[in-house]
Amino acid sequence: MTTMNTPNSASSSHPLPERMPAIGARGRRPVTDPTSLSDISLPVPNPVGRDLLVEVQGVSVNPVDVKVRAGAPTSGAPRILGYDAAGVVVAVGDEVTRFAVGDRVYYAGQIDRPGTDARYHLVNENIVGHAPHTLSVAETAALPLTVITAWESLFDRLALTRESEGVLLVIGAAGGVGSLIIQLAKALTRLEVVAVASRPETAEWVRKMGADHVVGRDFTSEVSALAPTGVDYVFTSFTPGNVRAIADVIRPRGQVVSIDETGGSIDALKTKSVTWHWELMFTRPVTDPADHYQHDLLESVAALVDDGTLRTTVTTHLTPLNAETMRRAHEIVESSRTIGKVVVTDWPEADLLQ
Incomplete structure (x- = not known):
């Protein structure tokens, strides 16, 4: 050359x-x-x-x-x-x-x-x-894209700290971002982490990442049993088809952070005054290069x-x-x-x- x-x-x-x-x-x-x-x-x-x-x-x-x-x-x-x-x-x-x-x-x-x-x-x-x-x-x-997305989701969008307590539900837990959401939440907060994983191999993986509990794809009843008053936070990378289930398991005034499109309305969350956050790790570099x-x-x-x-x-x-x-x-x-x-x-x- x-x-x-x-x-x-x-x-x-x-x-x-x-x-x-x-x-x-x-x-x-x-x-x-x-x-x-x-x-x-x-x-x-x-x-x-x-x-x-x-x-x-x-x-x-x-x-x-x-x-x-x-x-x-x-x-x-x-x-x-x-x-x-x-x-x-x-x-x-x-x-x-x-x-x-x-x-x-x-x-x-x-x-x-x-x-x-x-x-x-x-x-x-x-x-x-x-x-x-x-x-x-x-x-x-x-690491980079997924750890930036996970970090911004937890500590920027949800404003969690080392003193934060409660229950975090992770939908898409075995993926790249979900794997780091679990690790960061367990290492840098006091949250209890519930991971959604539908296959034996994904369930094994999220446990290795540090999840406290693992639930299946149709998670409503399992999560409700683990958190009868509702989960405090939800992270989702598989939002379409899950909005109704999220509305069922989240507590009033809970918070959701999503990294994908909803595929429809999020009106089901209105009655609980739930806060919905979007996370896109490209926002900062594109809108504020400094x-x-x-x-x-x-x-x-x-x-x-x-x-x-x-x-x-x-x-x-x-x-x-x-x-x-x-x-x-x-x-x-x-x-x-x-x-x-x-x-x-x-x-x-x-x-x-x-």
């Missing part, structure tokens, strides 16, 4: 390549179609301002990747997906203050910028954290991982980082039966896209 001199606008320890491999998405195609995700070659971007240029070593695949792929352009330039990354800083913009070339980092990126499914990726330092010292690339790549809340959050999470308080949630690790592997990863996530996280690492050694 041809190389060029380091750009004047960035600080870098070595010359960077002119081009890089990436994975491009095309919309309105099933993931089994080879053109839905394809190997492409792009120019290596140049960091300016507060941007870091990160050499991406591993990514994970989230439901948002699947949703955005469906809406990707069908013609013209393909869209670069990817909303998790673990890698190394190789160049920095002239306003960067928190990172240096050579730092190991992890982050979730932004929905309104090119994604992390590329060998080199630009990201605002305000949403990046130093990677945990005790995890591998794959273990690290599993906000460094997610940087601080990821720094705190790294410390919690390194002291053994939190564990990674990777369960499926695929290689190499190319379109064929990424299609397999998307197919797994599309099944909606994923436990933990699906991670893809290691770009092929031979760059066939000169």
Whole structure:
């Protein structure tokens, strides 16, 4: 691959390549179609301002990747997906203050910028954290989007603290976000956690994450028996079809935080004066690029991982980082039966896209 001199606008320890491999998405195609995700070659971007240029070593695949792929352009330039990354800083913009070339980092990126499914990726330092010292690339790549979502759900939307008590019901508990909701709630609050898990393997997983109780998919009677006066909080990543059940088991003036669409009305919650929160971890990066809340959050999470308080949630690790592997990863996530996280690492050694 041809190389060029380091750009004047960035600080870098070595010359960077002119081009890089990436994975491009095309919309309105099933993931089994080879053109839905394809190997492409792009120019290596140049960091300016507060941007870091990160050499991406591993990514994970989230439901948002699947949703955005469906809406990707069908013609013209393909869209670069990817909303998790673990890698190394190789160049920095002239306003960067928190990172240096050579730092190991992890982050979730932004929905309104090119994604992390590329060998080199630009990201605002305000949403990046130093990677945990005790995890591998794959273990690290599993964390950012889900831990940011879980942290913001509990401590920003629900405003929980270390002194918070009560019962938290987690719907979608075995998924990437649910797994970290359980861990964070048990580690950083006094809440009792009830996890919804419908299969033996998911029930076993949520118990490993720290759930106090496990209930089945039709959870109304089981939850009512565990919390006769109603649960205080509900986290849901599977809201459609569950609003009526949530209304039945939540206490008056309880709180719900949802990360997906409702699929209908939430009027059933009105009679109990329930507070409904939406959580989208992309809101801060898109609406306020100067906000460094997610940087601080990821720094705190790294410390919690390194002291053994939190564990990674990777369960499926695929290689190499190319379109064929990424299609397999998307197919797994599309099944909606994923436990933990699906991670893809290691770009092929031979760059066939000169």
